[in-house]
Amino acid sequence: MDRVLHPPLVDSTACLCRVDTGLKTVAGVSRYVPGTKLCLRPDIKPSIHPTRNKPARGDRSSNQSPLLPGLPDDLAIACLIRVQRAEHRKLRLVCKRWHHLLASNFFYSLRKNFGIAEEWIYVVKRDRDGKISWHAFDPVYQVWQPLPPVPKEYSGALGFGCAVLSGCHLYMFGGRDPLKGSMRRVIFYNARTNKWNRAPDMLRRRQFFGTCVINNCLYVAGGESEGVHQCLRSAEVYDPNKNRWSFISDMSTGMVPFIGVVYEGKWFLKGLGSHRQVLSEVYQPEADSWYPVYDGMVSGWRNPSTSLNGQLYALDCKDGCKLRVYDEATDSWSKHIDSKMHLGKSRAMEAAALVPLNGKLCIIRNNMSISLVDVSKFEDLKGSSAEHLWETIAGKGQFKTLVTNLWSSLAGRNRLKSHIVHCQVLQA
Incomplete structure (x- = not known):
């Protein structure tokens, strides 16, 4: 062996x-x-x-x-x-x-x-054989940079979490090893040294759970664990200053989250309960408490989503060429930022992640094409077109037309070879 x-x-x-x-x-x-x-x-x-x-x-x-x-x-x-x-x-x-x-x-x-640090996009992908690889995109030179391989225990893992602490540490944690089952393991990549390291294990084995970062602390909640035939209610937090995990209050109801976001200092989660019902909860770190939420923000919420400068954004179409903005005054997703350059509905063109990058929103698709949206100028449009707010910085597959997509589907060549499972931004 x-x-x-x-x-x-x-x-x-x-x-x-x-x-x-x-x-x-x-x-x-x-x-x-x-x-x-x-x-x-x-x-x-x-x-x-x-x-x-x-x-x-x-x-x-x-x-x-x-x-x-x-x-x-x-x-x-x-x-x-x-x-x-x-x-x-x-x-x-x-x-x-x-x-x-x-x-x-x-x-x-x-x-x-001195404001010289550069942000790179780190994409974690799963190929057709289930193997994990990852890639770093440099938006200055607009090229993909080499990285050290993912450690062996995560080369084929499922349902693991991924988050960034301190701006330069990318953590992988939990998940299910195909041979050993659910894991508590935590590793992290340091963008400053370009090396992988170990961190303390989580307190509980879990997979397909929710995760977020608030005040540079890593939170995980819910998910599943082998041997437990129901969704987990437990939640825990990792404080890098203390270098240890601690339990926090349990969720009101166990769930397997499929979407989550931090908005106004609170952690919103939406997922499936033990009986496959849709549940949504919000966590308040100051009070260490969970409570159900059913407002317009949650009901119209779609994945992927993110918050930037106090605003909450979500993608409104499969190829990510249309953004929605949550309007707190009306408790609805009433505003739209449309590129008017839609790429089709193929799996390769599907938007897999939405992350902030240098003050703009970055949309990453499964074919590794990347678009930037300057949302800071959206309020100044006053009814005019938002097409000029969009910019393509990585164009692999970007210029594939709707006719080409249709022809590939008819020819049977449009099967997804790989797909993105996580996407983060690291600074160095």
Whole structure:
């Protein structure tokens, strides 16, 4: 039997060092330049693995060459942080100091604080054979970037959750392993180091559950568990600062959620109960309480959906070329943003995700085509057309016409080869 290779066990809060929130300039950079001081919170164990004895800090720094010849290190870093994210893999190959610098929290904290950090779209797909793969799209160069493989335990998993914490950590958790059944396992990918790591297991095994992030805490609720012939009511939360899971209040009724969104600080969930009835609940973190909800927002709610700048959006057609906006004043989905460029109803053109990206809404389809919508300008239209608000940034399959779709269906070639199961945005 093949030995399972697990990702390295490291503390999941290593990215949440004080540099992220306390550093505004490159002044005094020598405190954080690799080789002089590690950028880790002192109250966190940096690694569970034994390490070799290293020379004293003063011995290392005295023999180091500058990051860029002829420049002090603070000016060198001021230059390096402005290099496009797509080139960082090449920069790491220049020398050891550059490699350590570009794998540090300090480097990416500066990019974040100066507004230089770039957002990439990460797409998790399942192919025709049920295998999981994932891909990263760089909207600056508009190309797909290579990624390390998904860890073996999630290469064929079903019903697992996916969420982002701290802007740079993509978590995969729970789900069902085809051989071992329901899982409690939690792993995460660090966009700053381009590596997978382990995090504490969930408190309960579950699959096909709801998940969200509120105040940088990861919430999961409902779903199913092997051996339990009914929907789960239990819910739990992971706090990365404490690096542990805790139970929260149970849901009013167990359900398997098929749609969820955070809106106005509350977590809305809609799904199927034990008797296949449609249920909807909302969770308030401050009160740690659940209660049923049946208003116009829930009744007209469709998947995928997301919130941006206090507004709630949902796709209104299969190809995602028409957006609906929830109007709280009338408690209805009365506003529409239409591209007038519909792509057809094939499975390949079906919109699988709706996520915020650089202040705009991003629509990702199963054929990996991507559209951006500048919803910030929608209120200024006053009845005029919204077509100019739409932009195509990834066009694979985008120009397939309705006639071509029909011909492919008649020829039997329109069967979906793969489909998107999760989509997130990571910053680095």
